[in-house]
Amino acid sequence: MEKTWNNKAWFMVLPVLLLVAFSAVIPLMTVVNYSVQDTFGNNEFFWAGTEWFEEVLASERFHDALFRNLAFSLIILAIEVPLGIAIALAMPRSGFWVPVCLVLMALPLLIPWNVVGTIWQVFGRADIGLLGHTLAYLGIPYNYTQDPVAAWITVIVMDVWHWTSLVVLLCYAGLVSIPEAYYQAAKIDGASRWSVFRYIQLPKMHRVLLIAVLLRFMDSFMIYTEPFVVTGGGPGNSTTFLSIDLVKMAIGQFDLGPAAAMSIVYFLIVLALSWVFYTVMTNYGQDER
Amino acid sequence: MSRITLDHIAHSYLPSPKTEADFALKEVHQVWEDGSAYALLGPSGCGKTTLLNIISGLITPSHGRVVFGERDVTLLPTEARNIAQVFQFPVIYDTMTVAENLAFPLKNRKVPQAEIDRRVAETIEMLGLGPMARRKARGLTADQKQKISLGRGLVRSDVNAILFDEPLTVIDPHMKWQLRSQLKQLHRRYGFTMVYVTHDQTEALTFADKVVVMYAGEVVQVGTPAELFERPKHTFVGYFIGSPGMNVLPAEVAGDRAVVGGHAVALGQHYRPQPGRTEIGVRPEFVRLDDGAGSLPISVRSVEDIGRYRILRGAIGPHELNAVLPEGRAIPASPRVVFDPARVNVYRDAHLVEAEA
Amino acid sequence: MTSSPSAGTAPHGFPAADALAPSRPQANVRRDGATGLARLSFLIPTIYIIFLLLPIYWLGTMSLKTNQEILGAFTLWPTNPTLANYRVIFTDPSWYNGYINSIIYVALNTVISVSVALPAAYAFSRYRFLGDKHLFFWLLTNRMAPPAVFALPFFQLYSSFGLIDTHIAVAIAHCLFNVPLAVWILEGFMSGVPKEIDETAYIDGYSFPRFFVKIFMPLIASGIGVAAFFCFMFSWVELLIARTLTTTAAKPIAATMTRTVSASGMDWGVLAAAGILTIIPGALVIWFVRNYIAKGFALGRV
Numbered sequence: 048m049e050k051t052w053n054n055k056a057w058f059m060v061l062p063v064l065l066l067v068a069f070s071a072v073i074p075l076m077t078v079v080n081y082s083v084q085d086t087f088g089n090n091e092f093f094w095a096g097t098e099w100f101e102e103v104l105a106s107e108r109f110h111d112a113l114f115r116n117l118a119f120s121l122i123i124l125a126i127e128v129p130l131g132i133a134i135a136l137a138m139p140r141s142g143f144w145v146p147v148c149l150v151l152m153a154l155p156l157l158i159p160w161n162v163v164g165t166i167w168q169v170f171g172r173a174d175i176g177l178l179g180h181t182l183a184y185l186g187i188p189y190n191y192t193q194d195p196v197a198a199w200i201t202v203i204v205m206d207v208w209h210w211t212s213l214v215v216l217l218c219y220a221g222l223v224s225i226p227e228a229y230y231q232a233a234k235i236d237g238a239s240r241w242s243v244f245r246y247i248q249l250p251k252m253h254r255v256l257l258i259a260v261l262l263r264f265m266d267s268f269m270i271y272t273e274p275f276v277v278t279g280g281g282p283g284n285s286t287t288f289l290s291i292d293l294v295k296m297a298i299g300q301f302d303l304g305p306a307a308a309m310s311i312v313y314f315l316i317v318l319a320l321s322w323v324f325y326t327v328m329t330n331y332g333q334d335e336r
Numbered sequence: 337m338s339r340i341t342l343d344h345i346a347h348s349y350l351p352s353p354k355t356e357a358d359f360a361l362k363e364v365h366q367v368w369e370d371g372s373a374y375a376l377l378g379p380s381g382c383g384k385t386t387l388l389n390i391i392s393g394l395i396t397p398s399h400g401r402v403v404f405g406e407r408d409v410t411l412l413p414t415e416a417r418n419i420a421q422v423f424q425f426p427v428i429y430d431t432m433t434v435a436e437n438l439a440f441p442l443k444n445r446k447v448p449q450a451e452i453d454r455r456v457a458e459t460i461e462m463l464g465l466g467p468m469a470r471r472k473a474r475g476l477t478a479d480q481k482q483k484i485s486l487g488r489g490l491v492r493s494d495v496n497a498i499l500f501d502e503p504l505t506v507i508d509p510h511m512k513w514q515l516r517s518q519l520k521q522l523h524r525r526y527g528f529t530m531v532y533v534t535h536d537q538t539e540a541l542t543f544a545d546k547v548v549v550m551y552a553g554e555v556v557q558v559g560t561p562a563e564l565f566e567r568p569k570h571t572f573v574g575y576f577i578g579s580p581g582m583n584v585l586p587a588e589v590a591g592d593r594a595v596v597g598g599h600a601v602a603l604g605q606h607y608r609p610q611p612g613r614t615e616i617g618v619r620p621e622f623v624r625l626d627d628g629a630g631s632l633p634i635s636v637r638s639v640e641d642i643g644r645y646r647i648l649r650g651a652i653g654p655h656e657l658n659a660v661l662p663e664g665r666a667i668p669a670s671p672r673v674v675f676d677p678a679r680v681n682v683y684r685d686a687h688l689v690e691a692e693a
Numbered sequence: 694m695t696s697s698p699s700a701g702t703a704p705h706g707f708p709a710a711d712a713l714a715p716s717r718p719q720a721n722v723r724r725d726g727a728t729g730l731a732r733l734s735f736l737i738p739t740i741y742i743i744f745l746l747l748p749i750y751w752l753g754t755m756s757l758k759t760n761q762e763i764l765g766a767f768t769l770w771p772t773n774p775t776l777a778n779y780r781v782i783f784t785d786p787s788w789y790n791g792y793i794n795s796i797i798y799v800a801l802n803t804v805i806s807v808s809v810a811l812p813a814a815y816a817f818s819r820y821r822f823l824g825d826k827h828l829f830f831w832l833l834t835n836r837m838a839p840p841a842v843f844a845l846p847f848f849q850l851y852s853s854f855g856l857i858d859t860h861i862a863v864a865i866a867h868c869l870f871n872v873p874l875a876v877w878i879l880e881g882f883m884s885g886v887p888k889e890i891d892e893t894a895y896i897d898g899y900s901f902p903r904f905f906v907k908i909f910m911p912l913i914a915s916g917i918g919v920a921a922f923f924c925f926m927f928s929w930v931e932l933l934i935a936r937t938l939t940t941t942a943a944k945p946i947a948a949t950m951t952r953t954v955s956a957s958g959m960d961w962g963v964l965a966a967a968g969i970l971t972i973i974p975g976a977l978v979i980w981f982v983r984n985y986i987a988k989g990f991a992l993g994r995v
């Protein structure tokens with residue numbers, strides 16, 4: 048659409064700008080402020096320069112949390128994206144069951160995040176949970192409060208349970224928007240099931256997949272509530288992701304300087320990685336012009 | 337390429353059709369000759385797309401057989417029928433180049449690479465797509481995309497027929513004309529059987545050797561453009577083809593004259609008295625202003641000046657009557673008209689009646 | 694050139710087609726297009742949905758059990774179903790106020806987010822202006838801000854305005870990620886409305902506000918529905934910020950749930966009942982907007 052140049056449009060954007068600026072810029076300035084100062088209490092602050100940044104970037108604790116978080120994000124992307132595509136492909140394209148399926152699938156998306164944690168915390172317990180009890184009955188050792196591997200599996204399965212539906216819904220919307228003529232043409236051209244997926248369905252899902260990957264990456268990289276409720280970041284530090292670590296540092300230990308420096312580094316990492324994902328995925332399969 | 341026989345085809349989308357009205361396509365029994373261009377013409381919902389889908393195999397007709405050449409293909413799926421189809425909206429494989437798009441049907445059929453290259457090069461040449469052969473198909477214009485869809489059919493040597501489902505819908509008006517004449521040229525040179533669905537009479541009449549006019553799930557006439565114009569077999573054909581359509585007036589027919597609203601009208605031929613509802617049909621092109629003997633008084637509703645001629649929209653009594661008049665002559669306040677007797681057709685219950693020998 | 698008759702304008706009633714030829718050939722047997730594999734494809738979504746529902750089912754059965762039964766012998770369904778746990782929630786104000794608080798701030802947030810996003814989305818979809826692209830991108834980056842980063846500064850910011858423990862504080866804080874989202878969704882829907890409609894309305898003498906409310910908003914009604922749905926969703930499920938900004942008076946239900954640890958150990962039954970009750974509003978909302986959601990997703994905007 049041809050857009051006209053009109054700087055008065057700023058007035059329409061102004062409320063949004065003020066509201067978001069109030070919620071984003073002022074807190075961000077506070078964070079920046081803390082990140083370059085030190086305090087001994089009594090509201091006395093000293094210029095600390097880049098000291099906190101150096102400390103955070105050099106700290107093993109931060110490296111470990113970052114590594115755990117990256118590993119977590121990559122694992123859940125590797126599970127949720129292919130699984131979501133497969134389920135979307137297997138869904139019927141019309142009929143009575145479609146809205147029922149969609150509503151049931153969307154259900155986990157609308158459960159408050161700590162309730163998601165509670166559900167899995169209960170579900171996995173050997174004494175009162177269906178999953179924990181069944182595994183114990185089968186003689187499979189499983190205790191997410193003691194065993195780091197079990198804790199990781201629980202957190203990953205919980206995230207798959209919680210968020211795969213988002214990928215399914217996005218892919219499904221992409222699939223139903225493909226006109227029937229494409230499938231008819233593919234039949235006439237003698238295309239195999241794989242070719243239909245590779246040359247028709249995947250290209251048409253490209254855009255929604257981009258959104259799905261970006262959203263899932265961002266949100267998994269910021270995950271806090273669900274693993275906190277289930278494992279509290281443990282056992283040990285084995286499920287302490289960046290957000291959990293940050294909250295421990297800022298509110299638990301009240302180390303404002305390092306916490307603020309870490310916040311900024313953290314935010315910049317999310318932005319940078321999202322940008323990388325975005326560029327890579329938009330360039331993939333573009334015209335060579 | 338081969339002859340297409342539609343052997344008593346009928347189709348209903350309901351599992352157990354009971355009445356006439358349950359059928360989307362009422363019985364069709366026809367043979368379409370090899371190498372001819374057919375147009376399926378009719379208003380939307382007349383069953384023309386159903387008929388096309390039956391030929392392509394996307395729908396299995398509930399009754400009757402479809403035969404390509406000597407082979408019964410009624411129960412064969414689309415991919416086994418060796419047909420090609422161009423859809424209303426261009427269907428192309430976005431991520432492939434133009435050449436890859438054209439090679440796709442051959443690759444799927446495991447044709448040797450050398451053969452693929454040769455045929456793709458040939459097809460690109462045929463369609464004049466040379467300059468963009470290595471470009472991604474996504475960035476092309478709608479008419480170029482439609483050419484690619486057509487090319488995916490032309491590239492195959494085994495195609496029985498090429499089907500077109502209103503292929504010019506999304507093409508810019510000035511490109512429509514060009515694409516249509518190019519299509520006609522290709523048809524003349526390579527002689528493939530073509531079936532072309534459209535609701536646009538100009539498209540149908542300029543494109544096809546034979547036009548199949550459909551109305552309410554039924555084929556009402558198959559004929560050359562001239563036949564459809566001069567001898568519409570059904571009042572619907574007369575009305576649908578031509579602009580404005582044929583005038584249809586209730587009349588009593590006896591011998592070589594008909595009586596319309598108390599006025600006698602001369603007929604070119606002799607007719608037996610007809611039972612049932614009788615009408616006469618005369619094209620506006622054959623209505624002339626004349627206040628001589630045997631003329632009919634008409635009332636004038638409006639006159640449209642087209643430039644080369646004028647259209648008089650009027651009425652005889654309660655019945656609409658249009659006339660195409662030459663430029664220049666003034667139209668009197670209460671004009672009278674006569675019909676060219678040789679061009680007046682007689683209809684009984686909407687179907688054409690043949691004169692006595 | 695085409696003359697196509699329609700029921701109203703055709704000068705003649707064209708009769709229905711003549712009777713079919715009496716000798717109609719045998720009806721064809723429809724071939725079954727689905728292959729064996731395709732017929733089993735319904736299994737995948739079915740298994741997935743069972744996987745989704747099992748944990749929720751478990752929470753549901755627990756909410757209908759007494760604590761003795763939960764901790765006692767293992768049962769797949771309640772042997773003595775009881776609504777006692779729900780009674781606790783509905784009779785104790787500290788419980789049911791949690792729901793009221795959550796609903797108040799979620800509704801406030803949805804209304805604020807959508808109403809400020811509407812004009813902004815219109816500006817982005819119709820006009821070019823100084824810095825528009827940068828502004829749009831900056832808005833979206835706020836969706837990428839980890840809530841954990843903002844928790845503490847929010848607490849200090851709202852403390853200094855004396856807004857801690859108020860509904861409006863949570864509602865405004867959630868605007869951080871909901872407003873960019875709403876702008877993004879609405880901009881997508883608005884770009885789908887041809888600009889000629891605006892111009893025609895101005896020519897017809899509509900003022901901008903009247904045009905916007907009377908003509909434009911009904912056209913993008915489904916977009917407003919989708920935007921409102923996502924604002925509701927993300928505000929309803931968020932807890933970190935909501936809990937940080939509240940203490941008692943505006944405490945969300947999800948935060949109240951941490952109360953169930955008492956001297957006698959966990960009150961599992963009440964916890965489960967509270968959990969089930971937090972799922973219900975979401976389920977209701979999805980059911981009502983189920984037909985619009987696919988549209989919102991189809992635009993590729995979430």
